[in-house]
Amino acid sequence: MHNAGYVSYENKDGGWNSVVNRDAYTSFGGRSDRGKSAFFNDRGAGSRGRYERGGFGGGTGGNSRWVEESRDEEDWSKPLPPNERLEQELFSASNTGINFEKYDDIPVEATGTNSPGHIENFHDVDMGEIIMGNITLTRYTRPTPVQKYAIPIIKAKRDLMACAQTGSGKTAAFLLPVTQENGKYVRRKQFPISLVLAPTRELALQIYDEARKFSYRSRVRPCVVYGGADIGQQIRELERGCHLLVATPGRLVDMMERGKIGLDYCKYLVLDEADRMLDMGFEPQIRRIVEQDTMPPKGARQTMMFSATFPKEIQILARDFLEEYIFLAVGRVGSTSENITQKVVWVEENDKRSFLLDLLNATGKDSLTLVFVETKKGADSLEDFLYREGYACTSIHGDRSQRDREEALHQFRSGRCPIMVATAVAARGLDISNVKHVINFDLPSDIEEYVHRIGRTGRVGNLGLATSFYNDKNSNITKDLLDILVEAKQEVPSWLENLAYEHQHKSTNRGRPKRFSGGFGARDYRQMAGGGNVFANRGARNTGGHGGSRGFGGNKGYYGGNYGNYGGNYAQVDWWGN
DNA sequence: AAAAAAT
Numbered sequence: 001m002h003n004a005g006y007v008s009y010e011n012k013d014g015g016w017n018s019v020v021n022r023d024a025y026t027s028f029g030g031r032s033d034r035g036k037s038a039f040f041n042d043r044g045a046g047s048r049g050r051y052e053r054g055g056f057g058g059g060t061g062g063n064s065r066w067v068e069e070s071r072d073e074e075d076w077s078k079p080l081p082p083n084e085r086l087e088q089e090l091f092s093a094s095n096t097g098i099n100f101e102k103y104d105d106i107p108v109e110a111t112g113t114n115s116p117g118h119i120e121n122f123h124d125v126d127m128g129e130i131i132m133g134n135i136t137l138t139r140y141t142r143p144t145p146v147q148k149y150a151i152p153i154i155k156a157k158r159d160l161m162a163c164a165q166t167g168s169g170k171t172a173a174f175l176l177p178v179t180q181e182n183g184k185y186v187r188r189k190q191f192p193i194s195l196v197l198a199p200t201r202e203l204a205l206q207i208y209d210e211a212r213k214f215s216y217r218s219r220v221r222p223c224v225v226y227g228g229a230d231i232g233q234q235i236r237e238l239e240r241g242c243h244l245l246v247a248t249p250g251r252l253v254d255m256m257e258r259g260k261i262g263l264d265y266c267k268y269l270v271l272d273e274a275d276r277m278l279d280m281g282f283e284p285q286i287r288r289i290v291e292q293d294t295m296p297p298k299g300a301r302q303t304m305m306f307s308a309t310f311p312k313e314i315q316i317l318a319r320d321f322l323e324e325y326i327f328l329a330v331g332r333v334g335s336t337s338e339n340i341t342q343k344v345v346w347v348e349e350n351d352k353r354s355f356l357l358d359l360l361n362a363t364g365k366d367s368l369t370l371v372f373v374e375t376k377k378g379a380d381s382l383e384d385f386l387y388r389e390g391y392a393c394t395s396i397h398g399d400r401s402q403r404d405r406e407e408a409l410h411q412f413r414s415g416r417c418p419i420m421v422a423t424a425v426a427a428r429g430l431d432i433s434n435v436k437h438v439i440n441f442d443l444p445s446d447i448e449e450y451v452h453r454i455g456r457t458g459r460v461g462n463l464g465l466a467t468s469f470y471n472d473k474n475s476n477i478t479k480d481l482l483d484i485l486v487e488a489k490q491e492v493p494s495w496l497e498n499l500a501y502e503h504q505h506k507s508t509n510r511g512r513p514k515r516f517s518g519g520f521g522a523r524d525y526r527q528m529a530g531g532g533n534v535f536a537n538r539g540a541r542n543t544g545g546h547g548g549s550r551g552f553g554g555n556k557g558y559y560g561g562n563y564g565n566y567g568g569n570y571a572q573v574d575w576w577g578n
Numbered sequence: 579a580a581a582a583a584a585t
Contacts, residue, residue, distance in 0.1 A: 200582070227584050250584040257584095280582045375580065398582055424581045445580090 077180075079130045079217040090213050091137045106145045106168075111524040112326035116152040119143060125155055128180055130218045135176075138213055144169030146330050150304075151176060159325035160304040161318045161524075168330055171210050171272070174304050178268045179214045179222075179244065190238045190261055192223075192245040194268040197286065199276040201226040201248055201402060202409060203429040207272065208246040220244055225261075227251045228402030235260055249277070249285035256293060263295040267302060271321070274307040275314055275448075276428050283317075290321060299323040309448065315525060327524035340458035340466055342490045344481065347469040352441060353385060359439060359467060360391060360419065367436035368412060371421045372453050374442040382441065383421045393419035396426050427452045433462075440468035447480035470496070478503045 110118070119125050122135055122143055143151065146164045150173035153160050164170050178194045196211075198204040208224035215222055223242040225234045227250050234251075238260055245252075245261065255261040269290065271277065277286060295301065303321050307314050318325065347355045356371070363369055373379050376397040383395035394408040394417040405425075411417040413432055420426070421441075427449055435457045444450050450468075457464030468481075482500040485492045 231584090248583065252584095254584050276582090282583075285583085427581095449581095 074219065076219050077128050077130070079133060080219065082217060087137065087216065090216055107331040108145045108149050109329045109524075110149050110153070110326055111329075111526070112158075113324060115326050116156040116158070118148040119152055120148065125152055127151075127155075127176060130216075131176055131180060131214060134214050134216050137216070138172075140169075140172065144173075146170045146328070147173045147176075149328055149330075150174065153326050153328070154178070154302070154304060157302055159298070159302060159322040160328060161310070161322060161325050162304070162306050162328040162330065163308065163310050164306060164328070164330035170306050171207055172214070174270050174272075174306070175207075175211055175214045178270070179211065179218065179220050188239060189259055190223075190242040190245075191265045192242050192261070192263070193265060194244040194270070195252075195263065195266050195289075196244070196246045196270040196272060197249055197252070197277065197289070198246065198272045199248070199280055199282065199428065200425055201228060202396075202405065202425070203273065204246050204248050205406070206429070206431060211244055211246060215244065222246065225251045225255055226402075227254075228405075231255075249282045249289060253285055253288060256289070263289070263293055266295050269295070269301055269303045269321075271303075271305045271307075271317075273429055274305045274317065275309045275311065278313050278317070283313075286317075287320075308452070310523070310525070327526065329523060339462065340454055340464045340488070342454065342485055342488060343465070343467045344470050344485070344493055344496055345467065346471060346493075346495065348471050349473070352469055353382075355469065356382075356386075356439065356441060357389065359437070360386075363437055365418070366415065367418065368415065368432065368434050369419050369437040369439060370412075370426070370432075370435050370453075370456050371419065371439045371441050372427065372444070373421060373423060374444065376423055378442065379421045379423050386419060386421070391419055392417045393421060395421040397423040398425050424449060426456070430456065432456060436465060438464065438466045440466070443468050443470060443474045443477055443481075445476050447477055447484065450477065450481065451484065475499065475503055 108118070120143075122132065122140070127135075146162065146168040147170075150160060150162055150170065154174060154177045162170060162173075174196070196204075196207055198207055204224055204226045208222055211222035220243045221241040222244040223234075223237050224246045225231075225238070226248040231251070231254070235255075235258075238245075238255070242261075247255075252261065256263070271286070277283075289295065298321055303323075303325075305314070305318060305322065345355075360369060371382065373382055376399045379395045379397045383393055386393045394411045396405050396408045396412075400408070408417075408420065409426075409430075409432075412420040415434075424444070427444075429452075438454050438457045440450070440453060444453065454464075454466035457466060470481075474481075478496065478500045482492060482496055484490075485496075
């Protein structure tokens, strides 16, 4: 639809398209143990391609190969004609004033065998005419630190575990190389070449929007599927062709079970916000998608995981999903860094509303303010209150309809409602430019959540403000909050310091693993002396009790039967008692 | 005492 050349592409050869980059498919030869290809079984009438077994001249290890359709003149590397209306739609309302100076201070560390060197410029690596054109249109003049490292790693076809905050340009980093692929077959069941999994619907949508930009004037068709929206419409979009699929796990599994999606030819797999996905209990669905279906095994596909933290659960996932991966640790951008001013104020529960009004009145009318609360009910009632007080506001939370959620986000982004009340659904990954102020009306119980929330402001080097209302109810986060403030060189109220000291002495927290400092989100545990048991800097749940230093590469028994509670002496019970 | 995600 957005792809001007698409219709002719679909009609031209009744479905089959040439596979220009033959190499893309040769690697699947080794997976014959997975049974007959669904591709092969489910051929629609009228398909004219040929699938040969053992033909096509030797090659490396494959016993089956796609046959190139030489009569087809399509060249996927050449841009389609421009489309002015679409170009306007995709590239107009984005990207205000990136502070590139801030970026250069961000430390990046790549570890792993034969890690490719980083680039300094987009031109340092061949990304093709189409992508380069779209980079120009998005006005990304220079790669961000994540992009400098991740792009060559992905181009070198290496698996990647990247610990990077959102707002660091990681979406572009994994989409740039991935959108260069050729697609092929169009019909009832789609076989995407790239799959991106995201934890929330809005994040999936946002990644999809980015993907549309990078695939502009190419034949690559991105699609998105997520819950809460009309599945019929999503299916119709899929049936028009899907080379790059962005999805939330539940809806994807649904689509797979309906036979609308096959992952047999998925060459690139991206897990975004992986720690968040595990927090939300997606692990079974993710394993279902990655391990229990027709997805090529690790090694045959290329897998990239992005995660703000690198706790044990993620290390296990990395071990299971990644092959000889490069570990990329990226210093924080726009989260706890110094471009966000963090304030913590003592506000009793009953005073919160009037205090909030004071803050809102002190904020300029044009700047966006994001107000976080802990509960969905709290979000509704606070929005009501603000509305009655005459503020243009909206709200987003998981009990609102998907339509309302997207509408709210749009109203907020566009500035029509410069105040948005939100629950955790909006805490991670969402890239909303121009959020000047994040207010933690209710502090979260988890410091990780705090870091993500305040990361909605101060995006890409801009300045931001984060104000948190603190009272007795927040004692559980005191120590971690203090650490964050100190690390980000923020002013610390003396009462907070005192409380943290007291709390430390009565809490059971003393045995928790020591966190790292120095600006990296996590360390590559493989590099540690003795090989392991390293937890992420922040937010790693205490998975303690293993006593450290046993590596887990090739030590599978170590985790045997221990999934889900991670053993040890720490009851996996959260603050709510779940 | 919760949020998120398939219906």
